[in-house]
Ligand SMILES: Nc1ncnc2c1ncn2[C@@H]1O[C@H](COP(=O)(O)OP(=O)(O)OP(=O)(O)O)[C@@H](O)[C@H]1O
């Protein structure tokens with residue numbers, strides 16, 4: 001599904017990624033783990049087109065997407081969340097859900113003449129999404145009025161609602177309380193049953209153990225180990241990277 | 246006499262309301278800090294004046310003024326595509342300077358500082374507008390139409406996308422939205438209507454020269470947008486009335502006429518500071534910026 005070939009990236013003097021290679025398989029959950037600053041988010045940004053690598057290629061379904069713009073990559077079916085939640089703070093939940101549905105909103109002329117009211121059917125679909133994700137708010141609620149956890153949930157909901165083939169989640173459970181954490185985990189387990197292709201970044205070893213089919217351990221910009229969860233999570237190099245120093 | 250004066254003020258208010266509402270599309274809704282809006286106003290005014298001087302029918306010239314300004318909006322947006330915040334503001338200010346310098350120095354086309362006198366009154370398919378009263382009606386109808394179109398735009402799904410670009414452009418890209426297209430289109434829409442305002446101004450005053458379109462006047466338009474509130478059309482319209490009418494009260498106070506100009510600038514500055522201190526969202530503003 002996705003192939004990372006010899007990716008290198010430096011920021012000024014900092015070598016964030018030092019030549020990474022790996023493959024993300026279809027219908028599997030792949031976890032990307034590693035200590036703070038290992039380069040996990042940088043890899044996400046490179047895959048999604050937000051950061052240009054200095055060297056290397058990213059292949060998605062055999063197509064080279066390395067130099068494509070982020071919106072093009074998103075429309076090819078790579079749906080992502082951000083470690084630092086990115087929502088539109090002056091807009092409502094309904095506005096957000098309507099945006100991920102399709103790109104009909106890009107057409108200026110059509111939108112000037114289109115009736116404004118969201119059709120009732122859509123309203124019901126959106127309300128269902130909120131219920132499924134346990135976001136106890138109305139569609140008219142502004143993002144500014146949501147809790148941190150609710151924002152995180154909404155961002156995941158949007159990434160899922162957006163038509164996609166590959167879902168990339170950057171620390172979906174970080175910083176939220178136990179209740180929401182369990183909620184998100186159950187959701188991911190459901191996605192696993194549905195054979196979604198997911199690339200997941202997380203620090204919670206237990207969670208990775210329960211969810212992932214494949215684990216890639218990154219340290220200081222290098223893949224130090226990859227394989228089945230119980231192998232990788234017992235690997236001395238991985239343990240040292242996480243617990244060492 | 247007094248009514249003629251009031252009609253004059255009303256026409257100026259209508260023109261500034263169009264300017265503010267159109268600027269709000271770029272600044273308030275899309276977050277493009279454009280300090281060169283007045284250049285679009287000038288381009289529209291000159292385009293319309295020059296075209297009608299060359300026997301182009303008024304209605305065509307009116308449309309052309311919008312289209313011309315819009316083309317420059319496209320140009321400005323393309324040049325500044327990768328700039329944000331302060332850098333964008335500076336670049337647009339530079340654009341305003343360049344346009345002003347061209348108006349001043351391309352004398353073959355614009356007659357430079359001499360300006361263009363004797364700009365004809367509008368003739369719309371045979372309806373000759375001569376009096377100020379009918380001009381007010383004409384300008385108001387156009388303004389109403391413009392506000393209606395912009396209202397439809399900003400309240401549509403498309404308008405929400407513009408706001409998404411303002412709130413978090415990277416987030417919008419991650420949803421598959423082409424933010425460059427959106428920024429360019431927003432600037433073009435904004436410029437188009439400023440160009441129309443320019444035409445309305447030129448054919449009302451019947452004389453234009455570069456000084457009307459000097460950058461200092463961007464402060465008035467910006468004050469209107471800020472006082473009314475970012476991303477509020479109603480705010481821009483009401484603020485246009487307040488901001489244009491308020492300094493007129495100076496005329497009724499016994500001060501030397503040479504003082505009126507500077508006093509007017511001071512009033513704008515004071516209003517702007519007071520609003521920013523006590524009501525940063527403006528009268529009807531609903532949005533927060535970083
Ligand atoms: N835009 C940037 N400019 C400069 N340095 C950067 C930038 N982005 C990342 N870095 C650096 O690259 C390295 C990898 O950062 P990255 O965010 O990818 O780590 P991470 O594995 O996601 O860490 P965390 O678990 O803390 O989120 C870090 O040293 C970071 O300081």
Ligand SMILES: [Mg+2]
Nearest residue numbers: 040041042083
């Ligand atoms: Mg990270």
